[in-house]
Amino acid sequence: FHGSAVVRSLSARGRNKLDQLMPSLIEAAAQTDEPDITLERLVDLVGAIARRTAYMVLLIENPLALSQLVRLVSESSWVVSQLTRQPLLLDELLDPRRLYSPLHTRELAEELRSLLANIESGDTEQEMERLRQFSQGNRLRVAAADIVGAIPLMVVSDFLTEIAEVTLQQVVASAWRDLGSKYGRPGDLGDMETGFAVIGYGKLGGIELGYGSDLDLVFLHGGDNLNAVTDGRRSLANDVFYARLGQRIIHILTTRMPSGLLYEADMRLRPNGNSGPLVPSLSMFERYQDNDAWVWEHQALVRARAVAGDPAVIECFNAVRRQIICRRREPDALRKEVVGMREKMRSALDKGTEDDFHFKHGVGGIVDIEFMVQYEVLRWAHDYPDLADWTDNARLLERLAQHNLMPGKAAERLWNAYQVYRNLTHRRALQEQGSLVPAVQLTEERLMVRDIWHEVMAIETG
Secondary structure (H helix, E strand, O other), X not given: OOOOXXXXXXXXXXXXXXXXXXXXHHHHHHOOOOHHHHHHHHHHHHHHHOOOHHHHHHHHHOHHHHHHHHHHHHHOHHHHHHHHHOHHHHHHHHOHHHHOOOOOHHHHHHHHHHHHOOOOOOOHHHHHHHHHHHHHHHHHHHHHHHHOOOOOHHHHHHHHHHHXXXXXXXXXXXXXXXXXXXXXXXXXXXXXXXXXXXXXXHHHHOOOOOOOOOEEEEEEEOOOOXXXXXXXXXXXXXXXXXXXHHHHHXXXXXXXXXXXXXXXXXXXXXXOHHHOOOOOEHHHHHHHHHHHOOHHHHHHHHOOEEEEEOHHHHHHHHHHHHHHHOOOOOHHHHHHHHHHHHHHHHHHHOOOOOOEEEXXXXXXXXXXXXHHHHHHHHHHXXXXXXXXXXXXXXXXXXXXXHOOOOOOOHHHHHHHHHHHHHHHHHHHHHOOOOOEEEOOOOHHHHHHHHHHHHHHHOOOOO
């Protein structure tokens, strides 16, 4: 590293600061459990920030910040990736009380407002960079608190989900402001504020986001008048306005800036998938769910939750969701559909072998638990409507147990296994590792989930 092009290109002051910094980093790395790996990561990071002398000065003048950095780097290659992409996040290391105390929704919203307050009107690029700084900085805080055990496992996803929600709400507001300044407000909205809402599916909807999770999103609008137009000087049909609004939101989320992207966005769960309109109307969404949706789409609806937008549209979505989930279904037909879809998913996504277990898609893994919960909710929600109240597996399993809808202690045992898998998911995400583990691991959980699957689904799946 000392003889690398990066170091040779430094100014005399930069070389001097590097010479001051490196002995301290090497010494600190030597005290970790994996000194060689830690040092390798630190060298990569220093290489990325070496031309920005201020960051080296920060670490030289703040021994506590340096020690925090080495600890986090030793535990997580994901942390290194974040800091390399966004060195400004090194400032987070200066205050351990802040670093290890992630913020909840209200505090997050206040911090984001403060970050965006002094941006000049119309400077969209700077706003997008600040949004990334906000999201990445707060995810780093969660990772730091997670690594040192300052927060329990089951709230890691809560914090990560709240960060995503606050970010999304600001992205929607920014996109609305930009489009509204050009085209005005959509017409014939009645009592609706914007007539637009964002629905989170998957891990976002289920309040189970991980460090690298993308966002499964569906956009909806409440305008049923096909002739309605916006009231600006440059008028657009309402549905065209909402389509452009959706495109703008995706652009803000997924454009790769110097500091990276904000979130990956997956829009495939909307009615008719990629062939359907980007922003369907509520009435279209309801018709689709009533008449055309597959059972797996109703399974996905179990985990769907409004995360941003117009309260009136959100209220209508909630009513449609509840009505669909609480529909009476024939148990055997439902079970057959769920098992069939599970087998299709496994054949496509389970990369396990005799030697390795894919703890997400393998037999007895996370998705088996999720499918059983979704089956049970769709099977029983007609008789127990409170099953439609929640979207997260924790509270759904709790409700299923309260109503004695699963055999014996199955719900409690599944929840215990689910926590083990979720903990492993977070740990491996921090090390940027996939979902394959040695087959000798997790044997107790795998066998238990497999046995409950056969009991609940009552179909031999091989």
